[in-house]
Structure formats: C-alpha cells, structure tokens
C-alpha cells in the first residue's frame with residue numbers, strides 16, 4: 153500500500169510526540185507526508201490537490217494530538233472541503249472505496265482514563281466515532297486508532313522510543329501489506345499490533 157500521513161498540529165515545533173512521529177514517517181521510504189498547518193496556515197485548503205493525494209494513496213493516516221476529544225480544527229476543515237459529494241460519497245462518489253484510514257493520536261490523559269469506568273467515560277475508539285462513521289460513509293476501511301496515552305510524560309518516563317518503534321513498525325507493515333487488516337479493524341487500539349511489527353532492539 154502507499155501510505156499518506158497527514159499531520160495536524162498547530163505548534164509542531166513544540167510537539168514532543170506528533171512531531172517526532174512525523175519525522176519518522178518522513179524518513180520511511182514509500183510514505184508520503186503532508187503537514188496540514190504548514191501547507192494551509194490560513195485554512196485555504198486546495199481541494200483538488202488533496203483529492204489527487206487521496207486518489208494516489210491507499211492508506212490515509214491522520215497523525216494528531218487529541219484536542220477536545222477530537223482532532224485539531226484543520227482536520228475538520230479538511231474533511232468539510234475535501235470529502236465532497238460525488239467524490240467521496242454519493243451515487244457517483246467512489247474515489248475512496250476500499251482505502252484504509254486511521255487516526256494516530258497522542259493523548260494527554262492516561263489509558264486508564266479512556267475506559268467506560270475512567271475519567272473520560274469511554275474508550276478512545278468510541279470517542280473517535282465521527283471519524284469511523286465518516287470513513288464508513290466514504291467506503292473506506294477504518295482501522296482502530298494507534299494511541300499514545302499520557303503523552304506529556306512519555307519523554308520523562310522513557311517511553312517515547314518504544315512508541316516510535318511501534319509507529320515505524322505500523323507504517324512499514326502497512327506499506328508492505330503485512331498488516332492484518334481484519335484484526336486492525338476489530339481491535340480497540342492498534343498498539344499491540346503495531347508493537348508486534350516493531351523491529352527488535354539492536355544488540356551490541
């Protein structure tokens with residue numbers, strides 16, 4: 153598959169998680185990377201260009217921090233403009249049929265908070281339902297989210313390296329058609345699946 157990674161972070165220069173993950177995507181052969189805030193700082197999205205990008209790729213990844221249980225605003229603007237009737241949905245809108253899509257997100261809250269009994273009262277995947285339903289409507293195959301919880305403490309807890317390795321494993325598995333798509337669609341998160349594709353640590 154040809155993966156396309158969109159990053160949506162309004163302050164990429166200050167990002168401890170999304171930024172490094174975007175850098176890794178950029179270093180991964182065969183992966184196309186687009187910085188939405190970088191390209192469209194005034195939200196004037198080039199719809200034709202974005203639609204061409206979608207047509208040219210088969211795995212569409214939105215990499216972003218969770219803001220207010222959702223994505224930063226430019227992702228919503230992108231959806232409103234790019235996913236046009238007759239292109240993405242509707243009787244003659246089949247450009248996205250069968251493509252794979254997922255959210256790769258960093259969350260301030262802990263994993264224990266993203267549970268029905270936790271502070272957020274629901275699993276992350278369930279809170280991201282608008283993305284899943286949008287993908288369904290557009291004939292795309294929505295995968296479970298890849299999630300980094302407790303993002304603000306990942307560096308001091310020395311977890312970022314493992315997250316990066318899992319992310320790289322996920323991207324290369326997608327690219328090389330090694331990802332078990334039915335399992336990735338059925339899972340609550342992609343975290344374990346991604347970790348299973350992470351390269352073993354190098355030994356001296």
Ligand SMILES: Cc1cc2nc3c(=O)[nH]c(=O)nc-3n(C[C@H](O)[C@H](O)[C@H](O)COP(=O)(O)O)c2cc1C
Nearest residue numbers: 167168169170217218219220221258259260261303
């Ligand atoms: C405007 C705003 C809204 C946020 N909303 C949430 C939220 O709903 N849930 C959550 O877990 N974290 C929330 N956060 C925390 C961010 O998700 C967290 O800072 C980010 O994932 C850290 O990743 P980064 O280093 O790549 O920016 C919010 C942060 C901001 C600035």
